Amino acid sequence: MRSTLHDPLLTPENRLWRAVLEQAYVDAESGFDYDAGDDDDGDGPPEQLRARGYLRGDSKPDAAALTLVCDFAEVPADRVLNWARRNYPRPKATANAPIQSALAAGHVGVRHSRARSCAAVSA
Secondary structure (H helix, E strand, O other): OOOOOOOOOOOHHHHHHHHHHHHHHHHHHOOOOOOOOOHHHOOOOHHHHHHHHHHHOOOHHHHHHHHHHHHHHOOOHHHHHHHHHHHOOOOOOOOOHHHHHHHHHHHHHHHHHHHHHHHHHHO
16 A cells, blocks of 8 residues: 655645646557557557657757646656657658648748848838
8 A cells, every 4th residue: 555645745736737747648649549550650549649759858948838737736847858759859851841841941032132132121
């Protein structure tokens, strides 16, 4: 029998944030009914891909948000990140990667051209 004296006191707020982490885990594990052939190429339900990226801390905003949630839940963020990176490796580059990078480059180009046109108007 486990003693409750040695368990940390979890507040309702801690439990809420742990439920947020649990939902991220459930979303990362979901997609068993998703029929897209082999899932090793990074193709999967968007919720699953977003949840795995969030748990791995793929982007700075994801890593910052995960760290904050872990702090609120009183769970070590470094353990969650290490576990997720070990269990959910990043997907391999897909055929759409060149298209996405070209679109991103075009988007940056649009921002720079707008900045140049605004500078020309103000001059």
